[in-house]
Amino acid sequence: TQLLEQSPQFLSIQEGENLTVYCNSSSVFSSLQWYRQEPGEGPVLLVTVVTGGEVKKLKRLTFQFGDARKDSSLHITAAQPGDTGLYLCAGVGPRRGGADGLTFGKGTHLIIQP
C-alpha cells in the first residue's frame, strides 16, 4: 500500500510570511499532483509534477518534485488571506496509466491571518 505523509497537518501564520508544506512517501510515484480544496467542494488542481527534480511555479506558489519521485514540497511566498484552504498532495502510482487512481495525503489546513 502506498502512503503519502503530508506535513504539517495544520498551519496558521500571519499575512506576508513564507511557508512550506511537505509530502513524503517511501514509494515512487509516476507523477504527483497538488490540489486545493474548499469545504464542501471538489479538489481543484494546482499543478502536476512528473519529472524527478522538477520545479514549477504558479505565481507565489513553488512546487518541487523530489529527485527520486518519492516526495514533493509546496512553498508559498508572502502568504495572503486568500491562500487559506486545505492543500492536498496526491500521487499517481507507478501502475500503468495510473489505473489505481490517486493516493492522497491527509492534507494541510492552512490559515493565513490578516
Add this chain to the structure above:
Amino acid sequence: AAGVIQSPRHLIKEKRETATLKCYPIPRHDTVYWYQQGPGQDPQFLISFYEKMQSDKGSIPDRFSAQQFSDYHSELNMSSLELGDSALYFCASSFRGISQLGNTIYFGEGSWLTVV
C-alpha cells in the same frame, strides 16, 4: 473549459434505501474515477473505469456498484445504505490514451450524500 459534472449535488436518503450518483467526465477524457470523502478525511479511491471497462477497484463496498456507459458518463449505485455512507462522493476524469502513462486527474464538485 468544461469540467467534470456531477449530479445530484445533494441527496438525502434513509437507511436501507438505494442511491445513484451520476458523473459526466470532461469531453474526450477516457477514464473515470470515483472517490469517497468522509467528514474531515482525505478522499478514498473507490473504483475506476477506462474506455467503459472497469480498470481498478479500491475500497468500494460490495453494496456499491458502478459502470461507465457508451457516452463515457458513469453512475455509482449504492444499495442498502448505511449511516456511515454519508459522505462527499467525487467523480474525477482524465485522458489516458494509448500511451498508458500517468495522467492529470480533474475532479468534479462532488455529490453530498446524507443517510438518515
